[in-house]
Amino acid sequence: MAELNEMRLYDTGISHGPAVLPAVPAMWSYSSLKEAETCPRRFALARADYPDLWKQRGYPRLPNLPAIKGDVVHGALQIIVTALITAGCVSPRTADAVTVLRDLGGYTAVAQRTLDEQLRRLDGNPRISADRREQVDRALSDWLPEAREQIQSYLNRMTLHPHPTPAPAGAPTRLPLKRYPIRGGTHPERELVAAHLRVKGRVDVLSVDADGAEITDTKTGAEAPTHRDQLRLYALLWTDDRESNPDALPVTALVVAYPHRDVVVAIPTEAELAELRAEVAARVGRADAMVAADRPAAVVGEQCGACDVRGLCDAYWEGGASNTVDVVDGGWYDVEGTVLREHGVKSWVLRERRTGSDLLVRTPHPSFTLPVGEQVRILGVKRTIDPDEADALIASVTSSSEILSVVSR
Ligand code: SF4
Known part of the structure; x- marks a missing residue:
């Protein structure tokens, strides 16, 4: 599927030179589908190559502090949860968990490492001036104490399920992202795939026991109805992903974890899953067609003000x-x-x-x-x-x- 399109050049009309538009994605995710539906032009220009501008993929993104903060919290939680379950801890509050956290250097040190990793991604970005970079570095360093509190708050609400066969001492604190049957235990950052739909999703925390799977998605921003839709899609992925879920275990809980509370989402029934499956298949078909166009359609609207590629979008400069x-x-x-x-x-x-x-x-x-x-x-x-x-x-x-x-x- 990745090669569905021939190379398509798009004249941006500015000195960055032409964009080489991306092929139709081999797999869609909840967020990429939403983005293509909101504005196919933005989807395509954000993922295009700009050989005259830089060598990396996509249009260079301006730093988005809320998004970077979310990635730091997610990254730190992944490291800590993996270390805790690897050590057989059932809660982050037990004595053995304290030892694990101390070995990691503490919450702040883990957050600092994940922040450093995120900041390194801004290196070489031609859209970020030295002044801007300094402002971003300072703002995010000042936020670290808050990050520590958030990470602790999420962890304190988690119940961990160690894997039946604990990993050996010295095992890595980031689990490989390869796919395999997911059975008992808590699994952070697991990818689920509905191959027949060409849709995938990365679940923040998947806890599996003999009764089924509890899916938790961590959100660091404000509550939104779309988060429930995302969880329902994850329920469909777990149901249809026979590689990850070979025993066809059901979903037992869907939870959105916000900074200060958890929200439980109703589990879709069989009939609702069937309806969602058909709806997702139709959306994927429409999204394929929209992004495969030689000039993907521009949808001018409220979203343009925060659009990272608006500088390249003639429709925006004409009417937005x-x-x-x-x-x-x-x-x-x-x-x-x-x-x-x-x-x-x-x-x-x-x-x-x-x-x-x-x-x-x-x-x-x-x-x-x-x-x-x-x-x-x-x-x-x-x-x-x-x-x-x-x-x-x-x-x-x-x-x-x-x-x-x-x-x-
Ligand atoms: S500026 Fe608006 S219309 Fe243009 S690509 Fe961005 S979101 Fe779409």
């Missing part, structure tokens, strides 16, 4: 981005236009493409320059209304703004 005149004082927005001239040591005049209005763009320091005569897209400018010149159109560039050069329209 705001005009300066409509933005309130202090509001953040994106602007496209031609740089007319330097106005002062820290200001430039830009003619907005859609309105033809002249905008005064203030820059953070004198060495910050804009290319005169060129068309640019500036992501993340701040609207400023000067009380002495209420009609003047003014916007400020900051150290986290991003400037893209438009090379064709």
